Amino acid sequence: MTTKAQLFITCLGENFFSDTLKDMVRVLERLGVQCEMPEGQTCCGQPFFNSGFQSGALAPARQFIKVFGKTDGYIVAPSGSCVDFVRHHYRELFPEGTPEHARVKELVPRTFEFCEFLLNVLKMTDVGAVFPHKVTYHASCHLLRGLGLREEPKKLLRAVKGLELVPLNEEETCCGFGGVFSVVYPEVSKTMMETKLDNIQASGAEYIIAGDPGCLMNIAGGLRKVGSPIRALHLISVLAAQ
Amino acid sequence: MSQIPTHINFRTNVKNVPPHMPVSVRKATSKFLGTRQAVVDVVGDERWQALRQAGHEIRLHSLTHMDHYLTRLEEKVRAAGGIVHWARDAAEAKQIVLELAKERGVKRAVKVKSMATEEIGLNHALQENGISVLETDLGEFIIQLAGVGPSHIIVPAVHLTKEGIAELFTQKLGVDAPPDPLKLCAIARTRLREEFLSADLGISGANFMVAETGTLVIVTNEGNGRMCTTLPPLHIAVVGIDKVVPDWESVNVLLKLLPRSATGQKMSAYTSFITGPRRSNEEGGPKEFHLVLLDNGRTRIMKDEVTRETLLCIRCGVCLNVCPVYNNVGGHAYGFAYSGPIGAMLSTQLLGMKTAADLPFASSLCGACAEFCPVKIPIPEILLRLRHRAVEGDQIERAAAPAVIQAGVKLGTLSFSLPWLYEFGTQMLKYIQAPLRKNGWLPNLPPPANRWTMARPLPAFGADFRAWFRKRKNERQR
Numbered sequence: 001m002t003t004k005a006q007l008f009i010t011c012l013g014e015n016f017f018s019d020t021l022k023d024m025v026r027v028l029e030r031l032g033v034q035c036e037m038p039e040g041q042t043c044c045g046q047p048f049f050n051s052g053f054q055s056g057a058l059a060p061a062r063q064f065i066k067v068f069g070k071t072d073g074y075i076v077a078p079s080g081s082c083v084d085f086v087r088h089h090y091r092e093l094f095p096e097g098t099p100e101h102a103r104v105k106e107l108v109p110r111t112f113e114f115c116e117f118l119l120n121v122l123k124m125t126d127v128g129a130v131f132p133h134k135v136t137y138h139a140s141c142h143l144l145r146g147l148g149l150r151e152e153p154k155k156l157l158r159a160v161k162g163l164e165l166v167p168l169n170e171e172e173t174c175c176g177f178g179g180v181f182s183v184v185y186p187e188v189s190k191t192m193m194e195t196k197l198d199n200i201q202a203s204g205a206e207y208i209i210a211g212d213p214g215c216l217m218n219i220a221g222g223l224r225k226v227g228s229p230i231r232a233l234h235l236i237s238v239l240a241a242q
Numbered sequence: 243m244s245q246i247p248t249h250i251n252f253r254t255n256v257k258n259v260p261p262h263m264p265v266s267v268r269k270a271t272s273k274f275l276g277t278r279q280a281v282v283d284v285v286g287d288e289r290w291q292a293l294r295q296a297g298h299e300i301r302l303h304s305l306t307h308m309d310h311y312l313t314r315l316e317e318k319v320r321a322a323g324g325i326v327h328w329a330r331d332a333a334e335a336k337q338i339v340l341e342l343a344k345e346r347g348v349k350r351a352v353k354v355k356s357m358a359t360e361e362i363g364l365n366h367a368l369q370e371n372g373i374s375v376l377e378t379d380l381g382e383f384i385i386q387l388a389g390v391g392p393s394h395i396i397v398p399a400v401h402l403t404k405e406g407i408a409e410l411f412t413q414k415l416g417v418d419a420p421p422d423p424l425k426l427c428a429i430a431r432t433r434l435r436e437e438f439l440s441a442d443l444g445i446s447g448a449n450f451m452v453a454e455t456g457t458l459v460i461v462t463n464e465g466n467g468r469m470c471t472t473l474p475p476l477h478i479a480v481v482g483i484d485k486v487v488p489d490w491e492s493v494n495v496l497l498k499l500l501p502r503s504a505t506g507q508k509m510s511a512y513t514s515f516i517t518g519p520r521r522s523n524e525e526g527g528p529k530e531f532h533l534v535l536l537d538n539g540r541t542r543i544m545k546d547e548v549t550r551e552t553l554l555c556i557r558c559g560v561c562l563n564v565c566p567v568y569n570n571v572g573g574h575a576y577g578f579a580y581s582g583p584i585g586a587m588l589s590t591q592l593l594g595m596k597t598a599a600d601l602p603f604a605s606s607l608c609g610a611c612a613e614f615c616p617v618k619i620p621i622p623e624i625l626l627r628l629r630h631r632a633v634e635g636d637q638i639e640r641a642a643a644p645a646v647i648q649a650g651v652k653l654g655t656l657s658f659s660l661p662w663l664y665e666f667g668t669q670m671l672k673y674i675q676a677p678l679r680k681n682g683w684l685p686n687l688p689p690p691a692n693r694w695t696m697a698r699p700l701p702a703f704g705a706d707f708r709a710w711f712r713k714r715k716n717e718r719q720r
């Protein structure tokens with residue numbers, strides 16, 4: 001039986017990372033996974049929840065449950081943050097006794113972030129990618145601490161042919177994105193981002209790789225602003241390269 | 243902090259942070275984190291995690307049985323010859339201390355570093371009543387001279403450089419102070435000695451209160467704690483009710499966690515255990531010992547099952563050290579005695595949303611704090627809950643955000659359950675952005691989106707995946 005991946009493209013993914021999403025399909029199909037894109041999906045609701053509008057998170061979360069509840073197979077997203085939210089907050093949004101609770105209990109165990117899906121479900125480390133460049137890796141907070149993926153993304157990178165992974169000083173320090181935080185306190189977000197950029201530039205890498213669209217928007221924008229030749233890339237796009 | 247704030251504006255406070263400050267702060271916090279890691283490595287990760295779990299359970303048990311242990315503590319303190327006072331709020335606590343001091347004609351007080359007395363603004367109250375107060379912890383001594391509040395819960399003068407301190411000493415103490423830590427220390431020590439001997443009141447807080455024996459546990463690194471609590475004839479301790487723990491076995495676990503997390507020490511240089519005043523057959527120690535048990539909002543904090551875990555805190559300060567926000571803004575930006583992640587949680591709950599609704603948002607929710615916290619407080623979860631309280635209100639407090647905004651957002655989220663509208667929106671954005679678009683980026687957006695572009699450009703909106711996927715699928719099916 002073929003493995004099925006129901007792609008959860010996420011709001012940031014859809015609006016800003018079309019190429020990453022296409023790469024996700026390419027990698028998965030190369031590995032024999034059948035990809036589906038459930039129609040009607042919007043956003044997981046995290047932006048509202050984290051802004052304090054927990055009741056505002058209900059509508060998008062219900063939509064997620066409605067759309068993905070009808071699917072079978074795995075739900076796969078290119079974002080640790082969104083998966084972290086579905087996995088760790090949906091039960092709180094829809095506690096026992098609410099009509100959505102049963103669906104949530106069914107959905108959560110089959111929802112995966114891309115790296116997790118490759119390593120833990122497909123049991124794949126080498127996906128046949130070739131990327132002859134010097135790269136460094138930024139550990140996105142929710143991927144790292146929310147989902148507990150510390151070594152996994154680097155394992156995938158190390159298996160890429162031609163790729164040289166160089167260490168990033170303060171790899172696990174937040175880049176300053178923080179969702180709503182970046183616009184509530186832009187000055188603080190900016191100084192945090194600048195610290196991250198300094199470390200990235202000191203690493204000597206040509207590419208900075210991360211696994212979350214939020215961090216990538218922030219870091220890529222920062223690099224662009226200072227006119228750096230270093231490019232920010234989603235891990236998925238590295239794995240798609242051949 | 244001499245006075246209790248009525249409104250905290252985090253963004254304005256951040257703008258007032260002196261440029262050199264993050265450098266001094268980071269230097270200190272990274273040193274602490276380095277030494278912490280070294281001692282934690284010696285313990286070994288598995289044992290350390292087990293200790294953290296034990297610490298969490300002990301603190302949670304202490305809190306959920308607080309009434310029982312406080313009653314026990316009161317009995318034991320009394321039995322040891324001490325007097326216990328209960329203070330509902332800051333005003334009551336200050337009143338109690340003032341009355342005790344006045345009745346005994348106190349002129350000069352010396353203090354051990356204590357966050358509870360910072361919280362209630364005790365120094366200010368004493369000074370207003372003609373009693374001189376001297377902070378005897380070196381860091382506190384320095385910030386008292388500078389006339390500012392603590393910028394870190396365990397290293398209150400962390401924002402200052404040795405040059406800054408030398409300048410301060412020269413100005414305020416009228417001595418010739420070189421920027422040499424040892425010499426600066428010596429200057430402070432000479433000054434402090436005189437005061438220890440002449441003070442008629444010693445004020446302290448406590449790190450823990452042991453219910454089993456009515457003992458206060460105080461950890462310090464300078465020995466000033468012992469001087470303050472033994473030399474003057476009167477010792478008053480002001481301690482938050484959350485600091486009670488059942489017994490010495492609990493202390494044993496917590497003392498393994500606290501100094502390691504705080505300063506990277508296996509043990510602090512001084513760990514004092516104080517049970518009541520001097521016994522009749524003893525030569526040293528105060529004649530009188532009073533314990534002021536401070537509530538000041540703590541009972542109210544206990545009412546929320548999630549946010550009450552804030553009170554598990556043992557004030558180690560490691561959450562500040564690992565916090566990228568704290569490291570970039572320092573402690574004063576948080577506008578109250580407590581700063582960093584613990585400040586964002588605790589100040590908000592102590593002061594209420596009208597004053598401190600900014601603070602739970604002063605976090606990128608990166609979670610580093612929770613990973614390090616020795617008693618496993620789920621800090622980001624608590625901050626999220628407090629954000630919800632600030633915006634929508636809950637059973638503890640009404641919302642600080644206007645109802646119109648709330649209604650507006652709710653209406654806005656409806657588009658997320660209308661997929662056609664959502665998808666239409668993603669396509670519209672591509673057209674709307676056209677005039678602002680430059681080489682695939684949006685360098686300058688109008689308010690409020692300029693809050694993003696003031697720091698970095700936004701990638702241009704470019705939703706085309708759905709169309710790509712559908713087309714591909716259709717082609718394959720043909």
Ligand code: SF4
Nearest residue numbers: 555556558559561615
């Ligand atoms: S919240 Fe945890 S890490 Fe922060 S000061 Fe308290 S005990 Fe330490």
